[in-house]
Amino acid sequence: MRLHRLTLTAFGPFGGTQTIDFDALSADGLFLFHGPTGAGKTSVLDAVCYALYNEVPGTRQGSGAPVLRSDHAADGTLTQVVLDLTVGGRRLEITRRPEQLRRKKKGTGFTKERATSELREHRSGAWEPLSRSHQEIGEEIKQLLGMSREQFCQVVLLPQGEFARFLGAKDTARGELLGRLFDTGRFGAVEKRLAELRRAAEAGVRAGDDGLLALAHRMRQAAGDPSLPEVGTPAPATATGGGTTAPAGRARDGVPAPRTASRRPAAVAGQAVPAQRAAAAPAPLTPGDPGLAEAVLEWAALARSSARERRDIAVVAARTAEHAHRSAQEHADAVRELARLQHRHARARERADALAARSDAHEAARERMRQALAADGVVPLLDLRAEAERAHRTAVAAEQRIRAALPEGQQEAGAGQLAARERSLREELGSLSAARRAEERADAIAVQLRALEREARTDEDELAEADAWLDGWDALRDACERRVETAHTEATRAVRLEAETGPLRTRLAAARDRDRLTGDAAAGEQRLTDARENAVTARTTWLDLKERRLDGIAAELAGGLAPGTACKVCGATEHPDPARAEAGRVDRADEEAALAAFQRADTRREEAARELQGLRDALARAEADAGGATAAELEALAADLGRSLAEARTAGADLHPAQEALRRAEREHDLRREARQAALTRITARTTRREQLDHDLAALEEELARARGGEESVARRAAHLERQLDVLAGAVEAVRAAADAADRLKEADARLADAAFRAGFGNPALAEEAVLGPAARRELQERLDARAREEAAVAAELADPQTVDAAARPAAAPEAAAAALAAATARLREASSAEAAARTRCQELDRLSATAVTDARRLAPLREEYHRVAELAALAAGTSTRNERRMRLESYVLAARLEQVAAAATARLRRMSAGRYTLVHSDARAGGNARSGLGLHVIDHWTGKERDTATLSGGETFFVSLALALGLADVVTEEAGGVRLDTLFIDEGFGSLDEQTLDEVLDVLDSLRERDRAVGIVSHVADLRRRVPAQLRVVKGRAGSAVRHEVAGAGPHD
Structure with a gap:
């Protein structure tokens, strides 16, 4: 990672805009930040950290959100930090604006401006935006640097006061810092997981x-x-027992037994243990x-x-x-x-x-x-006499009732007279049988005549209906034939129109393709033009880089020279003055990357040309197929043709129903004619039959008039005679039954009197009284x-x-x-x-x-x-008796890292201390219950003794801390994947060194430039201004602080 430029606006003590050119400061590899206390030297480092991580270092973060906006800034000036750097081979620019208040554009007062971030990358000579998301930018920077904010602040900013405290801190505090830097939280998680298990x-x-x-x-x-x-x-131990039960809570192999509940189980309720047993029993x-x-x-x-x-x-x-x-x-x-x-x-x-x-x-x-x-x-004779008496009374009553129903003159007649009258009536009733059959025949003829009348009316109605339908037959037949002819004509027209639809649709599709391909071809021409321009630009860039590489080929060849190795150009083994690479030189990788970019651009140009030719060929085919008509004209023709086809299909679809209707009408005509003829035949036959029935009925009526007498019908005359016969027959039977019952009653009385006497009773009444039920x-x-x-x-x-x-x-x-x-x-x-x-x-x-x-x-x-x-x-x-040094798992892992840090720090410490001190890791066990495993000692080679770092003097503590910080930076950088750190900052601490030690420390820092690394020192020490030519002076004033770029012996410049 190399810093190029930092621009601060209204940040911290800086009220205006300040720009720091790190490329100019780091030209000599070592540069100095100096200025009065409170001017803002450390704020520059805060701005670097804020630009990268959107946060200031943890020591200045405070308990709440940090106040980044300068109190010296004008209302219209927004706080902003812009950092230009190269990391992972990529030139990036990060712009950060914190949440802040700004004056409203309209009206009075202030409004809150949200925090914003922007990440841009320099490609092909121009800045290209990558992201405006805080989260995406943070993940991108962390991935490129391979470090968290805490690691960056310890590795790149090197706060000396913290490392001095780290040098003399307890193992616990030292483990917290190392844990954050080396991200060993997973081992702490293992400890927690084991505790949970x-x-x-x-x-x-x-x-x-x-x-x-x-x-x-x-x-x-x-x-x-x-x-x-x-x-x-x-159970207590016995004299013969093999042993005793282990006491409660005893540990096994240094592992404590499970924690017990605070409440011990009591005896069962209601069952007290005897006092002597309870007194002697263990808990x-x-x-x-x-x-x-x-x-x-x-x-x-x-x-x-x-x-x-x-x-x-x-x-x-x-x-x-x-x-x-x-x-x-x-x-x-x-x-x-x-x-x-x-x-x-x-x-x-x-x-x-x-x-x-x-x-x-x-x-x-x-x-x-x-x-x-x-x-x-x-008893049986008593029952017989009682039964005879009841029968006699019943017969007498029946005789009286039937005589009352006889006509006067016959009510007092005897049984013989009544029987004679009955025979006379039966003879008269027998003579009415023939008249009754004639009457039934007359009734049947009357029914037949009424049926013939109904049939006649039905046939007449059917004949009239058939005549009416047949009168309209000619008009119906003509209408059906016209319907069939019209449907046949429309069906033929629909077939013809459907044949014209296919070619018209093909022309319409071709016209639409022609219109679409016209636009595609224009776009293809533009893409080809852009591809040609990009290919020309890429070729020019490649040729330019190739020429620049050839101009600096001497420095490239010199980079592969080594003492004693023959030069590939001249063959010499001594290289007194090898060429040095200038800033911004082009190597072989840059040239090959430019060539690859040109080849890709040329490939895209060829693809664009092929695509354009394909579009032009398709456009020519579409124009030929569409003819000269436009898509709108063809769409109108297609619409008219579609409507005509739909009308023809609708009308032609009636052909089959029309033909079927004509066939149904013809069948109906035949049925109507047949029905009319059948009705005429039935009418003729029915007339003859009715005349015959009328003649038969007249003859029967004359015969029946004589047989009816004074009654309405023969049946009524016969019914009257039958009723008279029934009364006479009943009267004869009742008279005879009454006489028979009187005879049986007399006989029963005689037999009862004889039986009572033989049983020893004076009369039948005494015998009846002796009977028991x-x-x-x-x-x-x-x-x-x-x-x-x-x-x-x-x-x-x-x-x-x-x-x-x-x-x-x-x-x-x-x-x-x-x-x-x-x-x-x-x-x-x-x-x-x-x-x-x-x-x-x-x-x-x-x-x-x-x-x-x-x-x-x-x-x-x-x-x-x-x-x-x-x-x-x-x-x-670290609580087990088997863990002799009482080291936690995370401390054990960090101890290995601390050994690496001590070894890396010793390489520089021996130079700073003129070979006197070596920094070593100590895993000696601490006293009491304190943790151990992360101790640091120094070996004094003058005395041969190993002693605690707390015995060092103030100056010794500083350069040992500086060596520790540099060693820690090397190890953390290696842990981060070997990210190259081309810019480091060391904050304060040089004032405690004597002149000789200061020279040795500066020699060590100057050696950091061997790998093209720039080191910035933040210090008040005046002697450093003489020793370090490249300087950045921070001055403070009422309007805020400002920065000045200075070179020892030259004047300041902004």
Whole structure:
């Protein structure tokens, strides 16, 4: 990187515009910035940093946004910094304007001007804009320089005060600066990541231990044994044991155990540990303690053993309670049976006494049952007589009703007279059968005549409709034929117009291509002209550079000379005065780049010529195809042709429908003629048929008039006779039924009297009173049967040996036996519950123990992983006992860089100190808990001792710091990808040197020019103005500071 020019406007102490020509200052390689305090020497460096990174150096950044605008600037002057530099082989110009207030163009007051940035590159003799984006410019500059702002400020600006502090700083502060310069944050991130992994593994172990302790507390609750020790208490060492459980919180291999929770698990609620056990027991383990899993498993085994013992005791108690319960049950059953038998005997005696008291009523019931049984033989005759009486009454009533319906004179007639009249009417009704058939025939003929009348009217309507349609047939046929002819003509015209459409479209497309290609050809001609001009310019540039290279070929050849090596031109091995390259010389690479640019431009010219020729050929073809018409004329012709074609197609599309309509009309004409002829034929036949039916109907009407008598019809005359027959027949039957019913009633009375006498009853009435109905008989029989069963049951109870024996024994006491059984049952229930609970505890403890074993096995790899990650994290963090020097991982990486910096600084320090001092890196361990690994010592070769840099004097501290800064610049530059730094600045510190040391330091700085590097010194030392010819003096005044370019022994110039 080489600075060419810096222009400041209203920046810092500079109220106007100041320009610094670094090319002129760095002509001798070493130049001086000097001026009074506060004039703005450091502000020049701030402007360089601001132009590159849009920020000032960190030491002057302050807590907020820096104030860059000069207080001396006029209102109309905007703050601006323009830096012209070469970096990465590219000539760039950076323009920065900070956010600032400017006076409004209209009105009064100020408005805020936003911050702007612009990046331009010098190409082909002109500045070309690249970007106006702050972010893009920042990324571009950082990529070209390969350094961040912090690295640039340490490497290029070399602030000596900071390096003096860096030289005597603690390892922590020194590591912060080196970390920013060498970007070792990724190693710090590794440390943080390892710490996060350790915390995550620790959380996993603690979570697993929490689960184990939770299982242990659940097992303690399931065991229900207050004599057990507290859950998680490690077992004390025994005389025969192989060892003891590791104490809580003990570290393993220098790695601390996981942090424990602040709250230790308490004993299970409601189960207090005995005082003597609690006093002697050690503190319970907590999650994360080593040996917790083994302690929980040992405690689980103890709990299971205790639970099994308590289960066995509960089993024995339950069996004893079962035996006692069976004995109490047997005694209670015997007492209840005795009480039952005694109660049965007493009840039997009570029932026997009750039977004796009801003996009279029982004898009356037996007599009533005997009479009812005697009356059973009379019951059928009683029923027969009642039925005969009912039939007689019904027959007499029916006879009276039917006689009331007979005509007067026949109501008192006997059965024979009524039967004779019935036979007479039947004969008369039979004579009306023929007349009835004739009447039905007349009705059928009348129906046929009405149907013929309807058919006649239908045929007449059809005949009239056919005549009307056939009258218009000629006009319809002519219209259909004209429609077919018109559609055929239009279809033929559409075919002809469609054939004309294709060629017209081709001409229209060609005309449009012709118009487009005309513009393309004009543009192609312009591109060819530009390509020719570019090719001529590139060729002129190439020839110019080639000529300039030939002019300076001597310096180019001299650049490859070395002492003792033969010259390729003259062959001499001594080169007393080799030619020197002038500023802006052209080398072979520049010439070849210009040649390549010319070849590319010539290639683009040939491509433009070929493209133009292709456009001209296409234009000629399009003009030939389009003819002389314009695109607008052809579009109008195409539009007219399209409309005519559409009209012809629409009209021609009616051809098929028109032909089909003509065929349908012809078919309709044939159908109408056939229908008219058929109607005429039916009308003729129908006239003959109607005349025949009229004749038959007249003959039938004459016959029916005689058969109807005074009725409207034969059917009504026959219905009247049938009704009279029905009444007479009913009357004959009713008279005969009444006589028969009277005879059957007399016979039933005689048979009933005889049966009652034989049954022992004085008359039928007494027999009827003795009859019992089914319900009354069942009730009486049930009473007699119940009495018999009760007597038998009482006799059996009183004769039973068990009841007799029980009655002879003392009275039983079942309540006392039941109380004893209840007590035995309660004891059995308690014992069974205790047994079931003991078995449940054993099962639950077995299940929870199996879960604890599984969890402990699953947790073992996680615990091992925690120790591995924790050990690695402690090693990277410098807290592990294996890290003897207590160096963090990032410090370890920076230590290697510090060794390189010390080696690079020593190369210059030995010259500055006349070979006395060497700067070395020290990784000696610091005292206490301080970090180590980034120490710096000097070796005093006069004494042979290595000592701390704090023992150096003020002047020694300065040149050691300067050597350290230069060495750090070399290492950082190498880390940045070898970016060439052609301009460096050293700020202050030379006043502490004596004259000899100052000469040695200046010799070292002068040696930096060996690689065409320029070094700027910022100092107040007056002796430097004599020693450094090229100077930039910064003067201050009431209107702001200004810069003056000076040369020692010559006057100043702006």
